[in-house]
Each structure stands twice: as C-alpha cells, then as structure tokens.
Amino acid sequence: MTTQGLRDLTVLIVEDNEHMRMLLPAILNSVGIRQVVEAVDGTAGFEKLNTLSPDFILTDLSMKPVNGIEFARMVRRRPDSAKPFIPIIMISGHAERRFVEEARDAGITEFLAKPITAKSLLLRIASVVDQPRSFVRCDRYFGPNRRRRTGKHTGPWRRQADRDDIVIQ
Amino acid sequence: MDNKAVEIIPPEAYPQVMPRAESEAFIQVLTSQGALARADRVVAEQRPIIGHAIAAHVSGLKSAFAAGDLDAAHAEAHEIRGLAGNAGFAAAGSISDKFCKYLDGTAGKGVTPDPLILRLHVEAIARATQARDEADRFGRAVAAELDALVAQRLAAKA
Numbered sequence: 640m641t642t643q644g645l646r647d648l649t650v651l652i653v654e655d656n657e658h659m660r661m662l663l664p665a666i667l668n669s670v671g672i673r674q675v676v677e678a679v680d681g682t683a684g685f686e687k688l689n690t691l692s693p694d695f696i697l698t699d700l701s702m703k704p705v706n707g708i709e710f711a712r713m714v715r716r717r718p719d720s721a722k723p724f725i726p727i728i729m730i731s732g733h734a735e736r737r738f739v740e741e742a743r744d745a746g747i748t749e750f751l752a753k754p755i756t757a758k759s760l761l762l763r764i765a766s767v768v769d770q771p772r773s774f775v776r777c778d779r780y781f782g783p784n785r786r787r788r789t790g791k792h793t794g795p796w797r798r799q800a801d802r803d804d805i806v807i808q
Numbered sequence: 809m810d811n812k813a814v815e816i817i818p819p820e821a822y823p824q825v826m827p828r829a830e831s832e833a834f835i836q837v838l839t840s841q842g843a844l845a846r847a848d849r850v851v852a853e854q855r856p857i858i859g860h861a862i863a864a865h866v867s868g869l870k871s872a873f874a875a876g877d878l879d880a881a882h883a884e885a886h887e888i889r890g891l892a893g894n895a896g897f898a899a900a901g902s903i904s905d906k907f908c909k910y911l912d913g914t915a916g917k918g919v920t921p922d923p924l925i926l927r928l929h930v931e932a933i934a935r936a937t938q939a940r941d942e943a944d945r946f947g948r949a950v951a952a953e954l955d956a957l958v959a960q961r962l963a964a965k966a
Contacts, residue, residue, distance in 0.1 A: 648825070658861045658891060662854050669846040670838055694825045701886060724822040732890035732905070754893025754901060757847030765835045768826065771819035778813060 649674040651693035653684035655702040681710030689721040700731035708745045715746035726767035746782025858895040900936035902951045910958045
C-alpha cells in the first residue's frame with residue numbers, strides 16, 4: 640500500500656476521554672492515517688458510522704449514555720447499521736475477564752487493554768486488516784467467529800449445543 | 809440450537825478494509841521500524857499533557873472521596889488507571905485499578921467498602937503521581953501491600 644492508500648483510510652474513534660481523543664489520532668497520524676472522525680459515545684458513534692462510512696472503529700468501553708459494548712451491538716445487529724462487518728477494536732481500562740467476554744459476545748473484533756502502547760495499537764490494526772475472521776450469524780450472536788484457533792477440527796462436535804448424530808455400534 | 813441455524817460467513821463473502829493485495833503492503837508500512845518509532849515519539853510527546861490530566865483526575869478523586877461520592881471516585885480512578893501508564897505513572901495506574909476492583913468487589917458482595925482501605929488507596933494514588941521515579945518504586949510496593957490487604961478483607965467478607 641502506498642502512503643496515499645494509508646491517507647485514504649478513515650477511522651472512527653468513539654471515546655469520551657478527551658486525552659485519549661488526542662492520543663489515538665496522534666498515533667494514527669504519525670503512521671500516515673489522516674482521516675480520523677470522533678464521537679463521544681455510542682449513539683454519536685453510530686450516527687457517524689452511518690454518515691461517514693469509516694474503514695474501522697476504535698472504541699472505549701465505559702461511556703455514557705451508550706457504552707462501547709452497546710455500541711458494538713448496535714453496529715453488528717441493528718438493521719439500519721451501514722457496516723455490520725466493520726472491524727471494531729475496543730480499548731478499555733476494564734481488562735477483567737467478564738468485561739472482555741461481554742465485549743467479545745457483543746461482536747468486537749479485538750480488545751486492547753489500557754494503558755496502550757503505540758506498538759500494541761498498530762499491531763491490533765494490522766491484525767484486523769491482515770487476518771479477517773469468518774463471521775457467525777445465529778439467533779443469539781452476530782460477529783466475528785469467537786474461536787480463534789484455525790487448526791483442523793477432528794472431533795464430532797464444534798458447539799456445545801450440536802446434536803449428537805454419532806451412533807456408537 | 810443446532811448447526812442448521814448457524815450461518816458462517818467467510819472473509820471473502822463480506823467487504824474487507826482493503827483488498828488482499830494491498831493489505832500485505834499496508835502491514836509492512838504499519839509495522840515497519842520507522843512507523844513504530846514515529847508512533848512511540850508521539851506517545852512520548854503526549855506524556856506531559858496526559859500528566860496534567862492525571863493531576864486533575866487525582867484532584868477529582870480526592871474531592872469525590874472527601875464528599876463520600878464513591879461513584880464519582882470510581883469514575884475518576886477509572887480514568888487514572890487508563891491514562892496513568894501513558895504519563896509514566898504506572899504505579900498510580902496499578903493502585904487505581906485495585907481501588908476500582910475493590911469497589912467493584914464490595915459492590916458485588918453487597919458489603920460496605922472499608923473507609924480505611926479506600927483512604928489508603930486514594931493517598932497512595934496521590935503520592936504515586938508526585939515524584940516520578942521514587943514514587944513509582946515505592947508505589948509498586950504500596951500497590952502490592954494494598955492488594956494483599958484487599959484480598960484479605962474481601963475473603964473475610966465472602
């Protein structure tokens with residue numbers, strides 16, 4: 640990709656902390672990504688998603704009134720979402736397992752714990768561009784496949800609720 | 809739900825950020841030593857600005873705690889734990905994280921947080937943001953001690 644190509648990318652940052660809203664664009668600008676749009680909560684972020692058609696999203700978790708997890712659900716599931724497949728990188732100080740799992744189940748693509756480093760952010764961006772995952776759609780979930788292992792499956796069951804069709808003779 | 813109700817959509821079947829041919833070059837540019845060095849410089853340049861923000865959040869934390877507003881104190885500590893590492897105040901970030909977890913833990917158990925433990929955390933966070941190197945060294949030790957104290961108190965109330 641040329642430097643011009645990097646400049647063509649548009650990133651949506653959804654973050655209520657003004658200092659993170661300074662730091663994240665500064666990092667992106669330093670590597671040549673110039674088009675950055677900002678929103679301060681999930682509702683504003685969803686509006687910008689639909690009007691500006693960004694290429695990927697960086698979102699905080701804790702925001703009011705609409706937090707990052709609800710925002711991710713809106714992006715993935717609302718019928719009026721312009722880009723339900725867009726990569727979503729969540730950046731949060733809530734690195735506890737339950738928050739990470741809740742974010743994953745809302746359909747985020749990557750999770751990055753604060754404090755961030757430039758390298759960790761750029762590697763997450765590289766990951767969502769270079770290693771896109773299959774999406775899964777079922778009654779209770781729509782988003783990137785939550786199973787990251789790509790090894791060949793050798794057993795009969797892939798999901799807890801799969802029917803047991805194996806007959807042992 | 810059985811597998812018939814699960815649809816798998818491979819990457820080729822939905823829009824990507826960029827075509828595969830372009831993404832390889834993108835990754836090379838994005839993860840080059842030059843790009844990482846430029847990005848690191850930017851983060852370093854933001855340190856003093858974020859340091860000022862931390863000072864404001866510490867002030868807010870002290871005020872909220874003094875007023876008995878634990879929700880506001882939690883919100884301030886949450887901001888500190890997210891930003892402190894980018895201002896060179898790793899210990900303050902770590903202690904703020906423990907403060908938030910203690911409040912979350914007591915709320916989860918339905919018990920009243922111990923005011924002494926809260927005060928020790930607030931004071932330790934404030935001290936850890938003053939003299940950087942020394943405070944960071946001692947701050948880590950304080951964080952470890954507070955962690956042990958919190959674990960002991962939460963276990964006792966389980």
